[in-house]
Amino acid sequence: EGLYTPNLAYRTGPFAATGIPLMNGQADYMAMLNARDGGIGGVPVDFEECETGYSTEKGVECYEKTKGKAIVTQPWSTGITLQVLPKTNVDEIPILAPGYGFSPMADGKVFQWAFNAPLSYWDGASIILKFLQDQGDLSGKKVAFLHLDHPFGKEPLPYLETKAEALGFELLPIPVGLKEMQNQSAQWLQIRRERPDYVIMWGWGAMNAGAITEAVKTKFPMENMLGVWWSGHDADLDIVGEEGKGYKSVSWSFPNPDAPVMADVKQHVIDAGKSQASAEELDGVFYSRGLVISAILAEGIHVAQEHFDKAEISPSDLRWGLENLDMSEARLEELGLTGMVPPFSTSCSNHAGHSGGWILEWDGAKFVKASDLIMPDSEAISELEVSRAMEYAEANAPWPVNEDCEM
Amino acid sequence: MTDTQGYMTADGRQIGGVLMELRNITLRFGGVVAIKDISFDIREGEIRAIIGPNGAGKSSMLNIISGFYTPSEGELWYKGAKRPPMKPYEVARMGVARTFQNIALFEGMSVLDNVMTGRLTHMKAGIASQALWWGKARDEEIANREVVEKVIDFLEIQAIRKTPVGRLPYGLKKRVELARALAADPSVLLLDEPMAGMNVEEKEDMSRFILDVNDEFGTTIVLIEHDMGVVMDLSDRVVVMDYGKKIGDGPPEEVRSNQDVIDAYLGVAH
Amino acid sequence: MLYRTAGQFKTSYQADQALFPVRQDAVLLGVVLLFAWVIFPLTASEFAFQTLLIPILIYSLAALGLNLLTGYAGQLSLGTAAFMGVGAYACYKLVTLMPWLNPVVAILFSGAFSAGVGVAFGIPSLRIKGFYLAIATLAAQFFLVWLFEKWGWLYNYNASGAIQVPNLEMFGVYVAGPQAASVVQYFVVLAVVTLLTLVCINLTRGNLGRSWKATRDMDIAAELIGINLMRSKLTAFAISSYMVGVAGALFVFMWRGAAEPNLFDIPLSFRILFIAIIGGLGSILGNYLGAILIVGLPVLLNTLPEALGLPISSATVEHLNIMIVGSLIVFFLIIEPHGLARLWALIREKLIIWPFPH
Amino acid sequence: MLNEIFIKPFVDMVEAPDFLLQVLWEGLVSGILYALIALGFVLIYRSSRIFNFAQGIMVVFAALTLVGLHAMGVPAWICVVLTLGVMFVLAVTIERVVLRPLVGQPDIILFMATIGITLFLIGFGEIIFGGENKVMITEELGIPTDSVLLEPWGGLLILEQKDITAVAVAALLVVALLVFLNKTRMGRAIRALGDDHQAALSVGISLQTIWVLVWFIAGIIALVTGIAWGARAGVSFALEVIAYKALPVLMLGGLESITGAIVGGLMIGMLEKLFEIYWGQPLLGGNTETWFAFVLALIVLLFRPQGLFGERIIERV
Amino acid sequence: MLDAGRTETLLEVNNIEVIYNHVILVLKGVSLSVPQGGITALLGGNGAGKTTTLKAISNLLHSERGEVTKGSIVYRGERVQDLDPAALVKKGVIQVMEGRHCFEHLTIEENLMTGAFTRRDGKGAVAADLEMVYEYFPRLKERRKSQAGYTSGGEQQMCAIGRALMSRPETILLDEPSMGLAPQLVEQIFQIVKAVNEGEGVSFLLAEQNTNVALRYAHYGYILENGRVVMDGPAADLRENPDVKEFYLGVSDEGRKSFRDVRSYRRRKRWLA
Numbered sequence A: 001e002g003l004y005t006p007n008l009a010y011r012t013g014p015f016a017a018t019g020i021p022l023m024n025g026q027a028d029y030m031a032m033l034n035a036r037d038g039g040i041g042g043v044p045v046d047f048e049e050c051e052t053g054y055s056t057e058k059g060v061e062c063y064e065k066t067k068g069k070a071i072v073t074q075p076w077s078t079g080i081t082l083q084v085l086p087k088t089n090v091d092e093i094p095i096l097a098p099g100y101g102f103s104p105m106a107d108g109k110v111f112q113w114a115f116n117a118p119l120s121y122w123d124g125a126s127i128i129l130k131f132l133q134d135q136g137d138l139s140g141k142k143v144a145f146l147h148l149d150h151p152f153g154k155e156p157l158p159y160l161e162t163k164a165e166a167l168g169f170e171l172l173p174i175p176v177g178l179k180e181m182q183n184q185s186a187q188w189l190q191i192r193r194e195r196p197d198y199v200i201m202w203g204w205g206a207m208n209a210g211a212i213t214e215a216v217k218t219k220f221p222m223e224n225m226l227g228v229w230w231s232g233h234d235a236d237l238d239i240v241g242e243e244g245k246g247y248k249s250v251s252w253s254f255p256n257p258d259a260p261v262m263a264d265v266k267q268h269v270i271d272a273g274k275s276q277a278s279a280e281e282l283d284g285v286f287y288s289r290g291l292v293i294s295a296i297l298a299e300g301i302h303v304a305q306e307h308f309d310k311a312e313i314s315p316s317d318l319r320w321g322l323e324n325l326d327m328s329e330a331r332l333e334e335l336g337l338t339g340m341v342p343p344f345s346t347s348c349s350n351h352a353g354h355s356g357g358w359i360l361e362w363d364g365a366k367f368v369k370a371s372d373l374i375m376p377d378s379e380a381i382s383e384l385e386v387s388r389a390m391e392y393a394e395a396n397a398p399w400p401v402n403e404d405c406e407m
Numbered sequence B: 001m002t003d004t005q006g007y008m009t010a011d012g013r014q015i016g017g018v019l020m021e022l023r024n025i026t027l028r029f030g031g032v033v034a035i036k037d038i039s040f041d042i043r044e045g046e047i048r049a050i051i052g053p054n055g056a057g058k059s060s061m062l063n064i065i066s067g068f069y070t071p072s073e074g075e076l077w078y079k080g081a082k083r084p085p086m087k088p089y090e091v092a093r094m095g096v097a098r099t100f101q102n103i104a105l106f107e108g109m110s111v112l113d114n115v116m117t118g119r120l121t122h123m124k125a126g127i128a129s130q131a132l133w134w135g136k137a138r139d140e141e142i143a144n145r146e147v148v149e150k151v152i153d154f155l156e157i158q159a160i161r162k163t164p165v166g167r168l169p170y171g172l173k174k175r176v177e178l179a180r181a182l183a184a185d186p187s188v189l190l191l192d193e194p195m196a197g198m199n200v201e202e203k204e205d206m207s208r209f210i211l212d213v214n215d216e217f218g219t220t221i222v223l224i225e226h227d228m229g230v231v232m233d234l235s236d237r238v239v240v241m242d243y244g245k246k247i248g249d250g251p252p253e254e255v256r257s258n259q260d261v262i263d264a265y266l267g268v269a270h
Numbered sequence C: 001m002l003y004r005t006a007g008q009f010k011t012s013y014q015a016d017q018a019l020f021p022v023r024q025d026a027v028l029l030g031v032v033l034l035f036a037w038v039i040f041p042l043t044a045s046e047f048a049f050q051t052l053l054i055p056i057l058i059y060s061l062a063a064l065g066l067n068l069l070t071g072y073a074g075q076l077s078l079g080t081a082a083f084m085g086v087g088a089y090a091c092y093k094l095v096t097l098m099p100w101l102n103p104v105v106a107i108l109f110s111g112a113f114s115a116g117v118g119v120a121f122g123i124p125s126l127r128i129k130g131f132y133l134a135i136a137t138l139a140a141q142f143f144l145v146w147l148f149e150k151w152g153w154l155y156n157y158n159a160s161g162a163i164q165v166p167n168l169e170m171f172g173v174y175v176a177g178p179q180a181a182s183v184v185q186y187f188v189v190l191a192v193v194t195l196l197t198l199v200c201i202n203l204t205r206g207n208l209g210r211s212w213k214a215t216r217d218m219d220i221a222a223e224l225i226g227i228n229l230m231r232s233k234l235t236a237f238a239i240s241s242y243m244v245g246v247a248g249a250l251f252v253f254m255w256r257g258a259a260e261p262n263l264f265d266i267p268l269s270f271r272i273l274f275i276a277i278i279g280g281l282g283s284i285l286g287n288y289l290g291a292i293l294i295v296g297l298p299v300l301l302n303t304l305p306e307a308l309g310l311p312i313s314s315a316t317v318e319h320l321n322i323m324i325v326g327s328l329i330v331f332f333l334i335i336e337p338h339g340l341a342r343l344w345a346l347i348r349e350k351l352i353i354w355p356f357p358h
Numbered sequence D: 001m002l003n004e005i006f007i008k009p010f011v012d013m014v015e016a017p018d019f020l021l022q023v024l025w026e027g028l029v030s031g032i033l034y035a036l037i038a039l040g041f042v043l044i045y046r047s048s049r050i051f052n053f054a055q056g057i058m059v060v061f062a063a064l065t066l067v068g069l070h071a072m073g074v075p076a077w078i079c080v081v082l083t084l085g086v087m088f089v090l091a092v093t094i095e096r097v098v099l100r101p102l103v104g105q106p107d108i109i110l111f112m113a114t115i116g117i118t119l120f121l122i123g124f125g126e127i128i129f130g131g132e133n134k135v136m137i138t139e140e141l142g143i144p145t146d147s148v149l150l151e152p153w154g155g156l157l158i159l160e161q162k163d164i165t166a167v168a169v170a171a172l173l174v175v176a177l178l179v180f181l182n183k184t185r186m187g188r189a190i191r192a193l194g195d196d197h198q199a200a201l202s203v204g205i206s207l208q209t210i211w212v213l214v215w216f217i218a219g220i221i222a223l224v225t226g227i228a229w230g231a232r233a234g235v236s237f238a239l240e241v242i243a244y245k246a247l248p249v250l251m252l253g254g255l256e257s258i259t260g261a262i263v264g265g266l267m268i269g270m271l272e273k274l275f276e277i278y279w280g281q282p283l284l285g286g287n288t289e290t291w292f293a294f295v296l297a298l299i300v301l302l303f304r305p306q307g308l309f310g311e312r313i314i315e316r317v
Numbered sequence E: 001m002l003d004a005g006r007t008e009t010l011l012e013v014n015n016i017e018v019i020y021n022h023v024i025l026v027l028k029g030v031s032l033s034v035p036q037g038g039i040t041a042l043l044g045g046n047g048a049g050k051t052t053t054l055k056a057i058s059n060l061l062h063s064e065r066g067e068v069t070k071g072s073i074v075y076r077g078e079r080v081q082d083l084d085p086a087a088l089v090k091k092g093v094i095q096v097m098e099g100r101h102c103f104e105h106l107t108i109e110e111n112l113m114t115g116a117f118t119r120r121d122g123k124g125a126v127a128a129d130l131e132m133v134y135e136y137f138p139r140l141k142e143r144r145k146s147q148a149g150y151t152s153g154g155e156q157q158m159c160a161i162g163r164a165l166m167s168r169p170e171t172i173l174l175d176e177p178s179m180g181l182a183p184q185l186v187e188q189i190f191q192i193v194k195a196v197n198e199g200e201g202v203s204f205l206l207a208e209q210n211t212n213v214a215l216r217y218a219h220y221g222y223i224l225e226n227g228r229v230v231m232d233g234p235a236a237d238l239r240e241n242p243d244v245k246e247f248y249l250g251v252s253d254e255g256r257k258s259f260r261d262v263r264s265y266r267r268r269k270r271w272l273a
Ligand SMILES: Nc1ncnc2c1ncn2[C@@H]1O[C@H](COP(=O)(O)OP(=O)(O)OP(=O)(O)O)[C@@H](O)[C@H]1O
Pocket: B029, B032, B033, B034, B052, B053, B054, B055, B056, B057, B058, B059, B060, B061, B101, D315, D316, E150, E151, E152, E153, E154, E180, E182
């Protein structure tokens, strides 16, 4: 048996390029635990992948197929998350969507079964804005928001809109259709015409490479272009190499080749030939993010096992575990994740943890840290969270909320 | 020519007044003049043949009558009134049915269904009734099926009722096409080379059907045919076309001895 | 000699027009209905409902709708998914604007909107034919999906741009939304699909069906024998889009629970076209056979390596799946271009003459 | 509102002519690329009335093979030759396995079969090449990658040399194809085959040879297209969706016409870009390129049901 | 006049059976032979299987889902039923299909040129043959630049025959050349067939409904009914056979009957129901 934690992976389809290193990182961490510790709390982890190709339809099918035995569901796309969200409420299975999904899910009272630790898209948007504010006052500036025309891409819009009003900058949303990902000349012509001061990019898969090559081509100043964490994929920047110098991406994970966990993974998984990852992938941002994601899940399982004092936990046990994460510096050190993820903690009302993130910068060959840890503007975010979560619950009435949560 | 008096044929049938009249019809396709200033009339109850060499414009003439082509010049009078430009289906609904030179059956349907399409103009049930197969739709279906079965009996194609027409040999297809036209209960029947590709026996069968229809239902028939034997024996009057022009018009014997016709069409006197 | 038709004579035209003139067919249908209405609901697992039974029914209905247009009336459509989308969005607006509306009524009514849109995009068919006509439906496909994306009112200005099915009750039972039980949804879908299938059977064997088929086989001739092509084509568009729209509403409300515009993009259209063609154009039964194949196959392929204990990664399985589905499409087209329905008919024909060859 | 629709866009155009030129140039380049895909379609359609949906995936497949071979250390130009070899094998296989057994089937069946081929190639390709984005070996093939900066009216016009190359190559290809189809024995046979392949068979035109030939040429076109697109946006399976763009181009131009494919491609490329920039983005929320081409083609077809350069549909009874 | 006994046999069909769609049995054992330099007629009513026989010979059945399941087809002593149609054309057997089948969008001249597709004897020879075809069919020369789809039925028939001639065939399988043609033209086309036969030495296998003309020009005839050969013999003999006279030529002892009289009588076949 073991702990069945299926992953709704996408190693195929138009987004495969970004998916593969992530999935590899995730799988390798669990494989490492199984090899090194015999699993978690002595129980092996069954980390099966169900392929979705980033298609919402396939994702739902995978969810239905795995939900019988699974203690968690990892939907891996905002679209799939949105669709399984109401179902998990009935099936009582926690969704773990680290750094993606529906931002108001951070409100644990309303979304009892959903987790987007260590931070939500709104946190990400907030960190970017804060970084930009450090460069100078935003008021009167023009900020283009180049995003995938898809639930994922639209996710930060409500937050950005509120902030645009508050900070006095002009927000210019520029959608990129799924079919135009590779051919964004119209969008970049628009950027050339509008001459924004900054371009914030919420891109994914083939869209990133498309945008970055167009930016280089139209001679947009790279240092004024910032992306979400999914737009910080090494391979996307490799295409332009030197010319991409200065491009930035916010991130809540960072590759640290010297972290103990990396050594363990190398020893138990890579060298044992149990990994699908290629050598150059290992140092990339996405692979290490995959590791971190699995570490969060493993920690949740661990916390639950301790609390309920049993090794084979149920989905609702895991929920408790994920609600009581405490990824302090010390704990991260213990786990061997030094410097790979900012510290954060969750609670029954706070399902994200709002960890904060770093701004990474492409130096022509790899991403380097360009800032210290920046914390999101939690006040503005939580206000928005609560109101949007309520809206959601009303629209989906009857929607059971967590009455017991006092925080 | 516009008299309402009929005439008596050699075998004693009474032909009525003018049913349809084509006046100075010209038809052009781009630069090609397919029909040049042709006039003739068709009388009620008569068998009117159109003959002429290939490419003379015979089929085009039928197409004009059935509304598929609009003449570039000229008028068409039907039942004493000038016919305004019409869609082919409107013409069909006025009682003009036809068969085609290159068989135009609905290949994907059975013989029965093909013939039933001939009755379409007689069926009025609404969509709802059809969807539920109740009331008017069902009654109509049965009533019309009876009519169609009569036509099928008449043309002796009972045995192939349920066969998809795609599988039928040429001759039978021609017969099914005739059945479809007859099912519409037309007042004018246009036949474009109904006996092409048939042997004598089959031509005789076809002739019998044509004569029977004409006789029993008084249907007016316009017939294009290349077999002179058939044309001479069946038709009451013949129009001869050549290169879009009319070169002869009259009873078969008269046409047969017309020198122009012999030169242009027959080759040798038949 | 299972399939002996000899000795079954019809004594009236009415009997001859009965739905199943051959007794064996009626018996077979009875068995199928028994399974659908009694045995499956009693025995099927949640997984079977969600990945097989419900989607097969919904896809069959969508394919049936498409089949009316493409298989019966001969107008190629590559925009089925968009018309499904119209049905789904219409239904969403209906239930959110009028929460008191009976959900099944809302679903049946939403098809009307799709019918309207279908007619609008069908108008070009009066002039444009064959593959060229595909452009009209493709325009619908891409334009409508774009519209679902851009027109906030359609999705009640949700931040995500997706529509989410609320919990809907009917006679005290949840029939849609996350609270609804699969078996209830299955029955709703089954009832709607059965009803509409019956309507389609009636329409296609009657007068309208004949005028569609005539239009398909040879439109010029059809017009010359008195068929109003405009009426014939536009009713085909309307009724087909209606069925497709209802299928779209069912798709979202009775199965998926939520939808983003992308869902209605062209791959879904193709999927339904596959079902219709593999099943057999111009056939009602074929849609069911096609849906069983196209929906069931990937599920089977996904569980196969596991069942056999083959250690293939899920991504490879997926790739193999696509390859196999692609090859099977070609394979089925080669063995019987007219689809599974024709294959079944051939088998039947052989059974009838069996054991005597020819 | 009327001002926004009818006046302001034109004012904008006149006020920033360099930008307008840039828009047109971008449109022209994407138009050429659409046209290239459309060319592959036309060729196959002409010879077999097959609406080859697989042309898009053939582009991906060709590009991936090229890049994949190069990644194995094969010199660039040898890669091109080898890729052509692969495309030839593909053509032969498709002819043998798919087309031959389907001779004489209705158009829509063959169309479906090409979708089957598409699916197969997607799965097959991903297994072999993996789903990652790849970089086109532009420089290795000797294609210049610099950009030319022009300054008309004191503005700025950026022309990439690889785009210029693509335009030139496309022009060459079109001329070659036109000559081939209209002036050679094979070309005539290809056209005959499209009209009536029973009759073509009866006069001794070998379907097999011609189909292999045609699919191979389509493969060559696919490779050229793959290089050109890949140089712009990298090579990945996401490229496959551009095949959809070729559809309106084809229909606008006329399914049988090489000239139509080019004219249609350029028209659509430029008009959709103009519409998007001057109307779509300011008034409609952008992304109108997803449907504009289709709607444009639809409108043109309403007036000319066989497309601008298509063969007149012969309807006689 | 040639007769089958004395000359070499070019084509031999032995007892073939053809099935369409796996279930429809159409030819039930047809045998015939075509002598070199002769005109052989294949007669029979609708659906007798004439077209099917010709297509079986030229291997065009495949694309109609038909297949030869029994028997053999031998051309110049070589079994040819597994060849593809193009190979057969190269061997000198070409078919003119029923219903003309011109390439609609090609001009008449292009249509004719496609006939020379399999030829390898140089442009000059092809051009010469084009002239020859134009000589036989002056009408085609007039319309050489028109799209075949817009020409009349007769012109299309000429085009189809001309196209076949362009391949320099040894044997032409001609399916219903007279269908839908004006009497004068029928005569003319048969004259040309005869001229080609005598002038170029081309052998013909001719499926016809128009028994009258066919038997006047042919040397030998087969009568096919319901997928079986029911009678064969030299054309002259067949013309005199009372059954043939009655059923295929429409003349009985009392001479030709008027079609108007058909209502009062009906012919009944004596052989095969
Ligand atoms: N739609 C059309 N477009 C162009 N030309 C046409 C069209 N229809 C007919 N024609 C031309 O008009 C002329 C007359 O054609 P039509 O079919 O009426 O001849 P026909 O007398 O019926 O000959 P046949 O006996 O061979 O059937 C021909 O030269 C033909 O090419």
